[in-house]
Amino acid sequence: MAIALLIRHGRTSANATGVLAGRTAGVSLDDKGVEQARTLSERLSTVVLAAVISSPLERTRQTADALLVGRNPAPPLHLDERVMEADYGDWTNQKLATLAKDPLWKVVQAQPSAVVFPQGEAMVEMASRAVTAVREWDARISDEHGPNAVFAVVSHGDVIKAITADALGMHLDSFQRLSCDPCSLTAVRYTAVRPFVLRMNDTGGSIDAFMPPPKGKRGRKPKTDAAVGGGAGH
16 A cells, blocks of 8 residues: 655744644744745655645645645645644634643543544544545555555644554554654555554654753753644654
């Protein structure tokens, strides 16, 4: 079967300022996000893509468009609402620091399968639609282009974490153990027996996040909560 490249959009100002953008229209990549998308496109320039599937939100469209630059012929771009960001309802456009004080936050961290966002969707619904979409695209592209085809899915942090958890055979309640940084790459090969996760949260090999703080400077206190929506990365 084909290989699915799950790509989170580049960084936005909402990511950088700790705001849960959700499905807000007009949230675009900031300068760093544009550079992240350009760098990822260059890294993948020698990979033949059979198709690019994207969430219809602006920040994912921008990232998907960057992947198409310099490709001749360019692969078809398909917009699929099933890989759109979770509908966070009343949580949308709120500061993560504020949301962390909401009693629902603890449920999101410990038992996401039980979460229904106020005036939004259930996390199990988000996971189901996204997993179904990727598996259907995989079957379609494998049929049309053969078992060695590669396609990209440009989506959002929690959505990609849910797809990855499914591929790993993890319950959704464990998906907060995964990280999905801006413009990261996660690769999954689906087969008739099981999926194989080939790469996770790959942002290009930098080791900066693993380095201790400079001598004389206090490092950040390690966080135990997962960043809803995916966060701004390391």
